[in-house]
Amino acid sequence: MNHPFLLPRRSLLLAATAATLALAGCATKGPGLAEAPPIVFVHGNGDTAALWQTTLWRFESNGWPRERLHAIDVPYPLSRDDDAKPQPGRTSTAEHMAYLKAEVDKVLKATGASQVVLVGNSRGGNAIRNYIYNGGGDKTVSHAILGGTPNHGVWAIPGFREGNEFSGTGPFLKALNAPKNAAGDEVSGPVKWMTIRSDNNDKFAQPDGLWIGQKGTPTNVTAAGPELKGARNVVIAGIDHRETSYSTVAFDATYRFITGKAPATTAIVAEKTVVLDGKVTGLGVDPLDPKTGNFSNNLPLPGAQLEVFATHPTTGAREGTALLRTTVGKDGQWGPLKAQPGVPLEFVISAPGYATTHIYRSGFPRSSDIIHLRAERMADADKTADSVVTLTRPRGYLDPARDKMMLDGAPPAGVPAGAGAASAKIKPAGGQRTITAEFNGERVAGQTWPAREGRVVMLEMSY
Template sequence: MSIARRTLLSSGLALPFLRRASAQEAPTPILFVHGNGDHAALWMTTLWRFESNAWPRERLMAISLPDPLARADDAVPQPDRSSSAEQTERVAAAIAELRSRTGAAKVALIGNSRGGYPIRDVVSRPEGAAQVSHAITCGTPNHGVYDWEFNAGSEFNGRAPFLRRLNGGASEVTKGVSFLTIRSDNDLYAQPDGRYVGRPGTPTGVTQEGPALRGATNILLPGLDHRETAYHWRAFREQFKHIAGREPLTLSVMPEERPRIGGIVTGLSNGVPTNRPVAGATVEVFTLDWLGQREGDALLSMTTGADGAWGTAVLPAWRYMPVEIVLTVPGHPIAHFFRPHFPRSSSVVNLRPPAAITEAERGAGCLVRLVRPRGYFSWPRDVVLIDNEEVVEKREGVASIASATRSLPAGRAGTAVYALFNEEKLVGRGVPLSENRISVMELTW
């Protein structure tokens, strides 16, 4: 956080803006729904931006759906995966919970990618539409990722029953609900060629206009990738304007003096990510200096219970230092998550064990994975460096990867490792792969 922004808050210069916003009636509660395979933590920066514009924290709710991956065939049960009907049922239950918690008659819904499907399904029904004021889909493949004879039962096929039902009318939105779609020209799931869905050279039958809906306000944000249509500050501005009916007072995240962070540990089942809680996981939280070394004892050290919750770590006041979170889950590599500082509190710092170490990676002395949960890497748009070198995964064209890996010699264990994504710099530390440990450098923005 820059000194100027810290001074703005601490000097009280920001307070007139916050007073002006808080003087209005209570804002509409908002429910956030993540995409395929994801979880609530991806909404963290968006939650911070709404809070920074005086939206009460208790009127913001990001959910983690238990089985976030779609079935191969929507009508055929599949372990650890969900149907469209199951997702709709869970979103409907979350709406009821948020309305009960806030006493509001209606809520607003924002979904990224697959998260837009249950939103549309809920409001397509009279009882759902009566409880929803605004519906925003961000990068949602509203007309399918493809429209072809292959994968005939997939939820993502524009020809399958689910999307045919949602898109079958003269209007594709519901009267009485204010609809907004946000899309980009850099979305790997809105492409005319099947390259990104395993069939290069086969026309998908969709275009970059696939996420738009007849009857909605449709906005194109050029250059953003599939996830950034939900989590980028440009997307936040459109979300805020659509629900609040005015411009946000700030697009930045205003810092808190003593951020408190917590979340749950979820797992992998047969290599498939789930959002079901994991008991018996150990979580340790440390602050670091800019050489990647720990500053004293752990701020928190605990083992999760049946709910998977890992408690709350209180970060030092006004210390904008990196954070290391060590996650130990039996049967998985020990992950040392290296994160930039947390400017605000968050209860959705959810953790999953890393994917298994591949045979190609086992020869490394230290293994470093750089991940970007809220977006993809795109060249030449982005600069992506690990240890001051461009990543080997670099590819030009549509933004399509969200992780990069670098193998380092064993002698780098205990030494600083730096990563750069445009203006966001991370510091981590090499850890010995021989001890079944890996470094995961996780970007925030």
């Protein structure tokens, strides 16, 4: 099944809108516990389980039992620069696989199932392939879906960083890609395999080395790099690296592959009661560059203070007293919080060594226990600004040629061409006031806060 299946790029956002907040109540009838296999979702390099939030909601909206959907959260999600050399705060391919194996074992024990479905984005697909071929996953996995996984490398340049797991000419990927049969297939049964890729808009499947800091150098990788010979290879026009997993159309392809039929809906069906939870995390310090202060990890930030407020959908101003005030414990968990469906929220994190972080989000249509919140640090260059505001889109990138986006009433400046950046920052003046961000129909309103008080503002898109 090597012929790529080309699909159009549909609207990747639910206009917080009709379908998302369509009437509430019940999800579409779907498979029961006996028929629905457990699904384990594996995030990408430097990412968190939280990115699967909308995907889980779509499965639930089709009746998939919530207890059969499990998104893992790798404590140290970044790969090593050289896979064979220990590096503080980072995981090797072997460690990544071992963590996935342990999580799969937990899910099998909890559900009583004999097999799981694995769905991975980017680096998550590396761990899935490694587990299936080298960790016993050929017996415990029925389906493997890889979104944007650089199966043939982000680069394939002989002699260039070949110890890195993303090198197409390095030992890790060469071993995984070794022919599995006389036909030269790169996958084998009994696991059923599917890849999802962009036609040309994945920053990590590009013929030029721009996104790896090697502009003008051929990577020897093409847009077809995520495909695997012998798998079902789906191509979706226009999507970016993260949208290969987290978009509406990626969900549609994934659901069809697992079940053999179309989902009853790709919308997110609202619930009457919404309960939110997650953990508060911080940022490690890169020992090789201590001044960066942005070394991603998914470790709890115990002792952090969190407040949650309902906000006005138009002005971003707080409405009433705090819905929650809590001190985060050793596990990092901050909830549960019962919230009104569709009411936007402001999350405020305070912790020693961090900026007071104001995170504004659209209203939540469904419950979730992976609302992970990360405290931010303020860059030295921002400390003299009136305010520092960032539009951020965790589940996709910003593409000026493709997307309609506004930040404080104007297209955000400095966003590079192509889908290569997931955030845009401005330093608005004018004292505390309303500030809004819009992205393809989703609108988030917040308030500016004084940078001189050590405060930063994040306007976070959910879709």
